Amino acid sequence: MKRLVGAAVPLLAALFAFLFGAIMLLAIGANPWDGLVAIVDGAYGDGDALATTAVKAMPLILVGAGITIAFRASVVNIGGEGQIVAGALLSTVVALALPDLPALILIPMVLLAGLIGGGIAGAVPGALKAYASVNEILSTIMLNLVMVQLMNYLLRGPLIDPIEVERGTRIPQTERLSDNAAMPTLIDGTRLHLGVVIAILAAIIAYIVLWRTPLGFRLRAVGHSPEAARAAGIKVKRHVTYALSISGSLGGLAGALLVFGSEGQRMVTDGSSAGFTGSAGFNGIVAALFGALHPLWTIPSAFLFGGLLTGATNMQRVLQVPAALAVALNGLVVIFVISSDPVRSRIDRFLSSRGELNETLKSEKPVDNQEIDA
C-alpha cells in the first residue's frame, strides 16, 4: 500500500504539471491536446523516437543513480555537469593517446577513464567536505565552473581538431576519435547504442551496492546517523568521500558515453557545459528526485524526462511554440513532486541528517589548541 502511494505521488505530480502546461499552451494560443500528442508522439511514437529518448535518458540515469548514492549518505551532489565533463575529457585523452587498440580493449578503457575522471571530480569536493567541512553544495557547483573552463581551454587548445585550426574556423572540438572506441549500435538505423544498456546496468549495480554490500550498508548508516555509525567504528569521513566519489564517477561514465555514443564520435562544446552535456548534470537530479531517490526508479523516471526532452523538440516543430515551454514543463513537474508531502518529509529528514553529518564532521576535528593551558 505504502509503495503504491509512493509511486502514485510522482505520477499525480506529473499530471498536475501537464495540466498547468496545458494552461500555458492555451495562453499562447496553442491547442493543449495537440501539444500533448506532439510530445508523446515525438518521444515514444516510433522506434526512432524511442531510440532518441533512450539516448537522452542515458546520462540522466547515470547522474540520477549517482545522486541517489550521495543522497543516501546525506551528501548533496550538484556537480553532475563538471563530473560529466571530467569523465569525458579523461576518456577522450585516452582514446586520442591509444587510437589503435582493438575495440574489446579500448571501450573498457575509455569507460574506466570516464569513471576515474568523474570520480576525481567527485572525490575533491568529497574530501574537502569530510576533512575540511567545506559545504559540498557550493564546492560541487563551483567545480562545475572550473571544469567548463578546463574543457574550453583543452578543446580550444591542446585537444583541438587540427583541421579546425587549418581552416581557421576553430570550433572547440576534438578530431574524430578512434572508431574502436565507439559504442556499438544496438539496432541498425537507430541511434540506440550500448551506452544505454550500460547506464541501466550501472543503475542496477548502484542499487546492489547500496542495499546488498557492506560498503552500501556503511554509506546508508552514515547517511541515517553519522554519530551511531561513528560509535560503531565506521569511518564517517572516508565514507563521505566515497559517496561523492562514486556519485561523481557515474557522472563521469555518462560523460564518456556521451562522447563515444555521439554521432560525431568526438567531444564538442559551444563554450558552455550544457553545450556538451545537454544539462544532463542538472536534469539527472530531477530524474533522481522524480524517481524518489531510488536508483531503480531513476531508470523509468529518466526515460520519462528523456521523453519530455525529445518530445518537446517535436512539439516545437509541430505547434511552432517555443521549446522553453518544455523546460517550463520540466520545472513544473519538479515543483509538484517536491511539494508533495511524502517527498517533502523525505527531504526534511535528509536535511536533518545532513545537519547531523556536518556536526559529526566538525566534532571530529582535534581540539582547539589556543585554549590549552601552558
Place this chain on the structure above:
Amino acid sequence: MTTEAPLLQMRGITKRFPGVIANEDVDFDLHGGEVHTLLGENGAGKSTLMKILFGLYQPDEGEVLLRGKPIDITSPSEAIAARIGMVHQHFMLVPTLTVAENVALGIKSKRGMLTDLDSVSERIREISDSHGLAVDPSVEVWRLSVGERQRIEIVKALFRDAELLVLDEPTAVLTPQEVDDLFVILRRMTDEGRGLIFISHKLHEVMSLSDRITVLRNGRVTGQTVPSETSREQLAQMMVGRAVRLTPDKPDVKAGDVRLKVRGLTVRGDRGTKAVDNIDLDVYGGEILGVAGVSGNGQRELAEVIAGLREPEGTCTIELDGTSLVGADTRTRRDRGLSYVPEERMRDGAIGDFTVSENMILVDHGGERFSRSGLLNFGAIKDHCTELVQRYAVKTPGIDTPTSSLSGGNIQKVIMARELTAEPHLLIASQPTRGVDIGSAEYIHERLVEQRSRGTATLLISEDLDEVIGLSDRIAVMFDGRVVGIVDSADATREGIGLLMAGVLA
C-alpha cells in the same frame, strides 16, 4: 482533612485512543496537605491522567471533582484558573529572559498594555522568601543551574496561587542534594495545605516523599498503598506485574588483571573547557567499576575518549590489556575487544531508520561472518539476528521492523545484544537502563553481571545511584571532571556518594 471533601477526586476515568486504552476506570484522589505519588512505567497511563486533569484531553468516561464539585476542564487556562499547576519535566522557560519576565509570561498585566515587572518581581521575592526558594527575579534564566530553573517553575505555579500542583518527574535532572532541598520545599508547600501529585519512577524517592502511592499499569490502577506498608520491591512488582529483582545476585568473581588502565587523562569538552581533568583509573577483569556523578561532570567525555570518539589532550595513557589505545580509531579499539553502549541510545547507539537486524550488525557487517565476496550474506544475518532477538528477549514483530518503532527498553536490548555478542574484553555501558522499563532494566542488569562472571572489565557509567551501588564492585565518583573518590561498593552509602557527587568532600 478527613471530614471535608478532598481537593481532587478523579472517578472512573477511562480514556481510549485508537487501539489503546490509556486509562481504564482509574480512581485517583488528593487531599490538601498531602503528597500523592503516581507511579508507573512509561506508557502506564500517568501522563494521560495528568493531561486530563490539565484539560489537554477529555475523558471518555468518568468525572473530575474539584473541592467536592464536578468540574469540566477543557483547557490548560481553565485548569490554571481552577488553581491547578503543573511543573513539567522539561522546563518551559525562555533562557534569554529574566526570571520575572518568565514568570510574567502569559499573565495579564495589571497595567493593561504595559508590563508590570516591578510588582511581579516583588511577588516573586515574597514567594521565594516564604518558601525558602532563594530565587532572584532579575537574573536571566540562562545563567541559572538546573536546580534553580526548577525552582522558577515552582515559583510560576505558586505565583498563580496553585493549590494543586503536579510535579512530573521533577528529580530527573537533580543531584541527590538538590533532591533533598526540593523535598524540603515541597514539604513546606504541603504544610500550607496545598496538595501535590508527584510523578516519578525512582522508588527510593517515592518511598521517602509520599504520603500515599497509587500504582498504574497498562492504564489501570494496580495498587494503592502508603510507604510504611510497602517496600521498593513490592512497588516494582505492582508496576511490572511480577516479582522483580531490583538488584541482581552477583556471584563471587575473582578479579583478574588490570584490563583498562588510564593515567593522566584530560579531555576538552564541546565548549573547550576541561571536561575530564587528569584522571587515573584501573578496571580489572571480572569487575564492574561504577562511575557515579551528576550528569555533565565529565562522564560522557570519559566514555567517548575511551571509545575513540574524542581526542584526549596532551600525553596520557589509555591501555587495554597492556596495549595502548591512544591514537587508535574506534574500529581498531573494537577489534581489540572494546564494546560500547552509548548514553544517547537513539543518537549514538542505534539508527532509528535501520531495521532491527541492520542495527544488530552495525559493528560486524563487514566481517567474514556476514559478508561473502563483497556482498552481504543475508542468510547468515537473518539466522544470527533471529537468534539474538530470542536470546535477548527483544520484543519486536520481526527482525525487519524499523528500530525506531520499538520501545526504549527493547532498543537498548538490541544494542546490548550487538555489543555483547562481540564477547568484549572491556565494556563501557553508559546509562544502560535510563528510560528503560523495569523488566528490561532487570534483564540488562543480569546481562552485565553475566559479563562480569565472564571476566569482562566493565565501566558502568550511571546517574542512577541504586544501579551503581547494586551492580558495581567499586564506585568512582566524578565531580567537575575529576575522580573525587573511589569507594568499595560494600562500604558505599547513598549519602556518602551523594556528598562526593556534589563536590562537598572534594
